[in-house]
Amino acid sequence: MSVEAELLKVAPGLDRVLTQYCVGFLKYAINTEVTDAADELQNAIQSVTAILQSAAIDTAPETITATVDSMVKTLMPAEGLAKQAAAGTNRKLEQTINMSSRSGVSGTMNLVATIDLEATASRKVESRVDKKKLEKAEKKIKAKQDKKLHKNVEYEASKLITATNDTKSYEEFYMQVNPLQLGSSAAGKSKDIKVENVDVQIGGKRILTDTTLTLAYGRRYGLVGQNGIGKSTLLRALSKRELSVPTHITILHVEQEIVGDDTPALQAVLDADVWRKHLLGEQERINGLLAELENMPLAAQSRPDIQSKEELGSLLSDVHEKLAEMESDKAESRAASILFGLGFSTEKQQFATRTFSGGWRMRLALARALFCKPDLLLLDEPSNMLDVPSIVFLSEYLQGYPSTVLVVSHDRAFLNEVATDIIHQHSERLDYYKGGNFDSFYATKEERRKTAIREYENQMAYRKHLQTFIDKFRYNAAKSSEAQSRIKKLEKLPVLEAPEAEYSVHFAFPGVEKLSPPIMQMSGVSFAYREGYPIVSNVDLDVQLDSRIGIVGPNGAGKTTVLKLITGQLQPTTGMISKNGRLRVGYFAQHNLDYLDPKLSALSFCAREFPGKSDEEYRRHLGNFGITGPVGLQRMELLSGGQKSRVAFACLGLTNPQVLVLDEPTNHLDVEAMDALSDALKNFEGGVLMVSHDVTILQNVCTSLWVCEGGKVEHFDGTVKQYKKRILDAAKENGVVQQH
Template sequence: MLTISELSLQRGGVWLLERASITIQSGQRVAIVGANGAGKSSLFQLLLDELSPESGDISLPGGCRIAHMAQEVASSDRSARDFVLDGDIELRRLEAELAAAEARDDDYAQARIHGELDIHEAWSAARRAESLIRGLGFSDADADRPVSAFSGGWRIRLNLAQALMRPSDLLLLDEPTNHLDLDACLWLENWLRRYPGTLLFISHDRDFMDRVATHVVHFDQNRLDTYSGNYSAFERQRSERLAQQQAGFEKQQAEIAQIQKFIDRFRAQATKARQAQSRVKALERMERIAPAHIDSPFHFEFPVADKVSNPLLSIRNGAAGHGDATILSGLNQTLLPGSRIGLLGPNGAGKSTLMDALRGESTLLSGERTTGEHLAIGYFAQHQLESLDLDASPFVHLQRLSPKASEQKIRNFLGGFNFHGDEALASIRTFSGGEKARVALAVIAWQRPNLLLLDEPTNHLDLEMRQALTMALQSFDGAIVIVSHDRHLLRNTVDEFWLVNEGRVKPYDGDLEDYERWLADRRVDESAAPKRQALDSGSIAQSGLNAGAQNGSENVAENVAESADDRKARKRVEAALRQTISPYRKQQSGLEKQMERLQVELSELEQSLSDPSLYDDANKAKMKDLLARQAKCKGQLEDVEAEWLEISQRVEDLEAQMA
């Protein structure tokens, strides 16, 4: 159990938390949400003892093992496999102790350490590390490549794999999906749902939170508010709470105005002065209800070009790749005004290669690329951020594109991307990744494209900006081609999918759920390839040590192929599991609705109990009734939450069998 009591924290003179308290039970998977700068990452620093609060306490069980995902990784000549294995600190300690015992020829120590390595399952460590690497999108050959050979985004994936490799009771993940593609996101969701410890994670991916979280902790007005259920349940509960809060605020404002009117009218009259003074004290005692500030700071659009060609772009009999290596062939794609296409496909299948070919880059090795007379492309990819002038401001970036544009027009446009006042004129060198991404999107929108090619546009963007981007794309009249791991964005902005796989690009008839099943079947088929076989128990520990020291090259392999009959049998088992899981999912959904209803009822009761007049002698019976109803409601909510957790665990166990 993690307990935070009366915690107060400030950074740079700004209070992030004031007397905040929450309790997180063991085994819960908690999404941490809140506005940028609210203190989400600072909470992780507190848990890691990298930061000290002004007051309050954080309590963790004794001996709690914490694993966290680093945000940066230095260049290293260690192989990817060894780097991931380094996450298991206890394994590395035992290996070092064994090497020292062997050096001094201490048979007793060697036998003891071999036993500990056996308990630690050292024999499977290299295999587990390779499984993590493969799940996060690396090829088998990548396991032997040095960390220095990978780009920054792929190194972050290695950081994530290293954190997952570390045995832990509490796992802290800060934006784990930022540098992942859709396939890796789906794999990570399944891994985290099976994680036995307590998970705290920061994410701006709605679908990821919906699939992983059992609870949500919200940073709100220097408090920590806990909600049961996933992110969608949180949104519904919060919107209802805000609506009640707003109604309470408006009612209170009317009451305050009435009291103030009485005070102003009778303060000077001797006969009414005492009553007026009592009203003043009542106003001072009144706990003010905050207005519901829920408006997003982002409001922008992609103005379409004045002229549009039809078709905008076409490729005929094309092939795309790099140098002499052809990745895609038989390309026959046409983009019309209004086309809204999402690209799907396994990692490395060629989605980014296709995007570059559509742009007319050198990846188009052969074929005919025809563009409309008025084609205007707006392209976004993560490396586009590197092309920004770090010494220029957002204002200057747009002014260079349109020197004749008025200062007010540029400022108004930047305001939609939440660049106001001095921030619009500041150098972007010190901007965060999310702020630079907003500058890049503003530059694209300013140029009025009629074709948007977007390669992972939501990386580094927070929830509010992602929602604003979704709304802007919904109203965009031009053509769109998107590669994204954000399923919420894809569901709400594209009309059709293209599947990039096995060197071809074809229309995909299914939806994202069908694609997820297709990926799962593909992983099962791949798992029928040769598999590693564990050694006999007498040599397990030494084999594990050799695997760690020699990149796992000493494992014994056995070819295991899945026959057609076995595959049919497996399909029947999977179908039976799907039938079994269906009623549990319905029960889970019904319990979530019960929790939401009880949360609303509890909020209404608490609102009624906040009425000062309730504590008059004349209202004692009413107060007693409200308190009884409140206690009953809390008890019912606890029972429903417990049942929901039990059903959710059953669902997860069945899903794990299907994975």
Template sequence: MLQIYELVFDAWGRRFFDGATVSLPKDAKVGLVGRNGVGKTTLFKLIQGELVLGSGEINLPKTARLGVVDQEHAATPVTLMDTVLAADLRRAALMAELETAEPEHLGEVYAQLNEIDADRAPSRAAEILSGLGFSNADLDRPMAEFSGGWRMRVALAAALFAEPDLLLLDEPTNYLDLEGALWLEARLQRYPHTAMIISHDRELLNNSVDHILHLADGKLTLYPGGYDDFERQRTEKLRLQESVRVKIEAKRAHMQAFVDRFRATASKATQAQSRLKMLAKLPPVGAVVEDRTIPFTLPSPEKPLAPPLIRLEGASVGYGAGPPVLRGMNLRLDIDDRIGLLGVNGAGKSTFAKLAAGALPLGDGQMHRDRRMRVGWFHQHQIEAMDPGDTPLEIIRRALPEASEAARRARLAQFGLPALKVETKVADLSGGERARLLLNMVAMERPHLLILDEPTNHLDIDSRRALLDALNDYDGAVVLITHDRSLMELVADRLWLAADGTIAPFDGDMDDYARFVLDRARVAARAPSQVAAPAPVASQPPVQVRKAKVPTGPARRRAEAAEAALARAAGALAAIDRALADPAVFTAQPAKAAALGRDRTRAQAAVEAAEAEWMAAQEAYEALKADA
């Protein structure tokens, strides 16, 4: 479907592609991954012809239709349904032709409409719009009535409806809620043609694509399978590369030693020259340099507060004199709770976050809130609200007025902003750099409660993993709102659901919630006229209040940390065993072989200790789960 050959592209003072070559299979679903800033979006622009190649080729079949998602659809007076239907250019042209065609040609036009199944187009469009959160009542509303975020969804709906031969999606889940992301994940699995998706959503890349295209060092490498398969294959590839490098360097050193010893000896001169030629032909193999991800700094509170941090009894909250957005809430938040807050956009998740953060007053009911509690609140609009003329150094000067300039710069370095970036204007920082700055700053005062509203929108996969590690090391309470299912599953111990104008505990896990979302989308597809409005939610799964349960968060995190430590210890032992498996180590480097033997004894002891810790932690966690 898509062939890229020896692509070279330079722009903005750097080289993005350096002889990149790849061929995508027909009808493949491909996840394009790579660190932020390596050129993923640039590749999309090159494929679309928006940028001019330096050299090389990008080839598509001549008849292939290319589809992209605009940032947002224009605010026109055209209705939502007609806007999506117009995205199928062939159908739109045939429908227009019906108005002007001569009677003797009408049969031919109708035959072409039947060929593309034009009669099903409205129901197919309604199915897609329903999955993305639009209600049946929205279908006749003009585009001008929708906000920018909803018009972004319209652009995605239009691209999916048109079903181009090559669909390019750049971070499609960034402007979707979790429910929309779950629906899109299932939809992409069934997409009938080739699709290439830039995404940092691990679950989407595991469940919706059958190939991963990795962009690094100006090269493109295609791996079969999902993201977890890619990680395993790439790790093995790097291990083999390092093994080959070590062997070649050993061979190079051996031949060089022979040349150095016998070059001046007449009887050995010919052999020395032969080895010099062999040295010149040895292929260069670069050392494996792992990309390092700067960790997040989320310091735990110095002293825990007495539980609960927050208790709501019959609580309601809203804005001004209008009706409450949320009512009748009976919730308790303790010091070690990890709450995942679910619900469609508009159901009240951000309203609850404002109430918990103290940014919105309580309406009716009672709220018991420890006055000493410090809250770190990151919300999705903070990044857009930053002053583009500000710099990180100016921002931290206001936050730390008493600190020295060296201390401020050191703190920014901990946040992952090196010296060259601290005086860079916010407008010139990447989205990931701005997100890192704000996420670290909201936790700077050691809060007892972290409220994170869509924290991952601008983070790549490695940075999301670093955030997960930081959250699992953090000892305070967390309320998490995110469309990243992987982060939600690995952080949240309990789920709350915003639905029907209230928030209550959800009796189930993320798999249960994913099944509910997809079942609701299937029902809506069968009966579009009964699709529920996106907000307030009219149909949700039965919400049951769980019995009081023993908090399992600390035990689970201890078990996960012990499992990771066991994996590291086992990996170190395996590396030593591989080195000892080489007979040349014992013959050529007996001292190294002896050292490796001692290292192996220590590594074996470390594995046994890590295994014992893991078993103890896992048993404690399972016992707590049984009592919960």
């Protein structure tokens, strides 16, 4: 096997030009007769090893080191090896190659082993390599690598990632990411963001490769893409300034719920603006120093360790300017308005944050971010934590938001209302669709895909036509010139990549055994955990095999309680629930993903929970919910949230239900999976009773809308759009959102 073939065998992704260069460099170093030949060889080995380890990111560093060692021994002349054996000595490289010393490369890639090579004497062999050209080429490669590595983000190695909120308080972390600069205003400075040559990877998986991130100030971007493509990773990298965002642009990311303590909710929102809190404290401190100066003798005021009135006055002026710039005097009323819009009543705003559940603390985190008004607001699936009234408020609020918004969401209706531009993340790159909402993006993306397919197919047909002529007449004396002409045409054609296959998901629930009505009925049902404090009262609800019922309302109103009552998980305090004796109910709850065993594959889990079928039948059934190929055989701890949701739906289908009762079924699903679920529910032969905050699936599936509010569950005589309009009109009337 040749040296180049040996190298390509361990690192098949290497560019052949790079391998030829490395082999040539080693040959030159081995066959050069100089006083310090051994040092020359060691330097060459060190350089070649570093280059190969940078290029072959999928190959273990130890493998590259061993391969270079083997290459050197293969290339070494026989007499050199003989002298080496006679000498019986080893030389050690002076230093190891530590890839983690470079910015942005994970510490997990440290090379802890040194490289031992036998020192050799070498015979003189005339080299075909120009040493000056080699040195020039090496400098170019190094410069290119340094430039690219400066933009590279290895997520796990981030300095700010390793110093997150686990080790720093919220205030410390906020000030580190968004440093306060008194005496300097961001006015007049561009707040557009453009970062080129972006590389992002996490856990060895490449998320983005040599792409450009562009965010124009004041635009609202929807970041979309398949589950597991790396959208949340990109947001985290941005939020911690892993990417080169100018420091005068403030950034805030809503991702984790706030830590509960005795701080009232309203005060927690006010404290979120760390700049304002710091400036108010600074204002109080300076005023105290000025008061002390007033009572000091003039001689004491001139001491060098005491700030003069002029200095303090100038500093106080800067503080006042910053406070006025952020409209500090309106802060409390604005914070209260945001909290009210997100479902916190005036009374709840005074509750300690520790009294709220995880979902409500996530809302507090969102309220804090909206209150701070950062220049770049990053939202990750905000609608997952909100009910329909709160989504309506957030959508309306963001439409008037003055700064830049980057939101990851799979809620079509939300993106249609909020987004001015769409960024599509796929194939390790970002594609931009400017000046349009989600629906226009979807149409444009499909048109681009069809155009790319046509161009690719046309070029392939043209290439085939040229190649056929070349093969037929290449050795024909009369036609050889024409064949050569076509060879040149073929070589000049741009190389088009085959368009990626269209991503699609298909859901299919099994057929339903027909039952005679009545199927499920609630008559005058009330429920209370404590006597005198009913959650719901006098509920009358009838579910048939053709029902498509959607229940909406604010969080905490009792929607999930209604579902638990009708499925028998709770018993009514008063009233009656009747069911057909042969009825099978499939219940999908928000905590269903916790029920899945992370150590088992989807196939093994289905076989354990629902025995009696062959592996082929389980695989076919999982395929009905988009769990195909090796995904069904992977441990579920390795699956994304969306993939786990599909497994949960597959398990639901194995119960052969006649009625599906679904509690927030769209959480974690990407757009394509949500479309597949909508189609499956419309085609399901049984009944559907669903609680959801996703307007799109409610519009597509449900023919009957019920509102759960104030302890009542009542039929709404209208569409989801009309229900949203009613909420919005009430919010505007109460001054919660501004009139546009």
